[in-house]
Amino acid sequence: MSEAFEIEPDLVAALRSCRHLAVLTGAGISAESGIPTFREALTGVWSEYDPEELATPEGFARNPDRVWGWYRSRRTRIAEAEPNPGHRALAELERRVPSMTLVTQNIDGLHLRAGHRDVIELHGNIGRVRCSVEGTVVERFEDGDRAPGCPTCGAPLRPDVIWFGELLPRAALERAWAAALSADLFLSIGTSNIVEPAASLPWAAAQSGARVVVINTTSEGQRRGPGIRHLVGPAGEVLPALVRAAWPRGSTPEAPGWRQA
Numbered sequence: 242m243s244e245a246f247e248i249e250p251d252l253v254a255a256l257r258s259c260r261h262l263a264v265l266t267g268a269g270i271s272a273e274s275g276i277p278t279f280r281e282a283l284t285g286v287w288s289e290y291d292p293e294e295l296a297t298p299e300g301f302a303r304n305p306d307r308v309w310g311w312y313r314s315r316r317t318r319i320a321e322a323e324p325n326p327g328h329r330a331l332a333e334l335e336r337r338v339p340s341m342t343l344v345t346q347n348i349d350g351l352h353l354r355a356g357h358r359d360v361i362e363l364h365g366n367i368g369r370v371r372c373s374v375e376g377t378v379v380e381r382f383e384d385g386d387r388a389p390g391c392p393t394c395g396a397p398l399r400p401d402v403i404w405f406g407e408l409l410p411r412a413a414l415e416r417a418w419a420a421a422l423s424a425d426l427f428l429s430i431g432t433s434n435i436v437e438p439a440a441s442l443p444w445a446a447a448q449s450g451a452r453v454v455v456i457n458t459t460s461e462g463q464r465r466g467p468g469i470r471h472l473v474g475p476a477g478e479v480l481p482a483l484v485r486a487a488w489p490r491g492s493t494p495e496a497p498g499w500r501q502a
């Protein structure tokens with residue numbers, strides 16, 4: 242596929258010299274791993290399924306087995322998926338820049354599987370299960386079509402993800418805000434930037450003086466403004482190209498002097 246995006250020299254310079262890079266990812270970064278996004282017109286998860294029934298505490302209370310079964314099939318699909326070049330390029334960036342904070346809205350754990358060390362998972366992780374009443378994470382349970390009971394209190398177990406109408410984990414959110422406010426460069430990747438509070442992070446970063454780069458297959462519906470640049474293309478192509486432009490092959494993190502002073 243031809244590259245519709247252009248990585249300009251000033252962006253390369255900004256990446257090479259940045260002190261603190263903050264990154265927000267959404268479903269788009271995992272699209273090339275075969276995991277559907279949520280809001281794309283024909284292929285998005287929410288064009289086929291009702292979020293009220295499957296991604297709210299009320300929907301779970303009405304029918305825990307239906308919600309459990311749906312997440313179970315998503316968990317299986319995610320377990321079969323592999324990180325793509327976009328995830329791997331971000332993991333490489335973590336090794337290259339002096340400080341990087343990666344905040345993701347994704348629950349698929351693919352950043353960690355790509356070798357990223359520190360990931361703030363704002364919406365939880367589909368691989369974990371917790372008690373719907375006590376909140377305790379449960380390691381052992383009998384998986385099946387029906388929501389298993391908590392070994393301590395018997396309440397139905399649920400995926401350890403954040404549903405619509407629920408509060409985000411406080412410590413994770415505080416770290417994400419602090420990163421946005423202190424970043425000199427902020428990448429917003431593969432998100433429709435609709436769901437708060439994550440949606441506000443790039444704009445808060447821009448207001449604090451960060452250069453913001455939005456990477457998405459479309460710039461439609463994405464915010465524009467001073468200090469905000471759009472690279473239109475698949476994250477799995479744009480991110481490796483960005484890393485290659487900043488650190489052409491051969492200048493590896495292991496090589497002496499790889500990091501520009």
Ligand code: APR
Nearest residue numbers: 267268269272278279280346431432433434457458475476
């Ligand atoms: N590369 C980059 N961007 C892409 C790619 C790709 N290969 N494929 C799709 N996109 C873009 C789409 O254009 C869209 O803007 O990714 C975005 C995905 O948006 P959403 O489906 O709305 O996903 P996201 O922003 O992560 O949703 C936020 O909503 O349903 C909840 O909790 C769920 O975490 C999710 C949250």
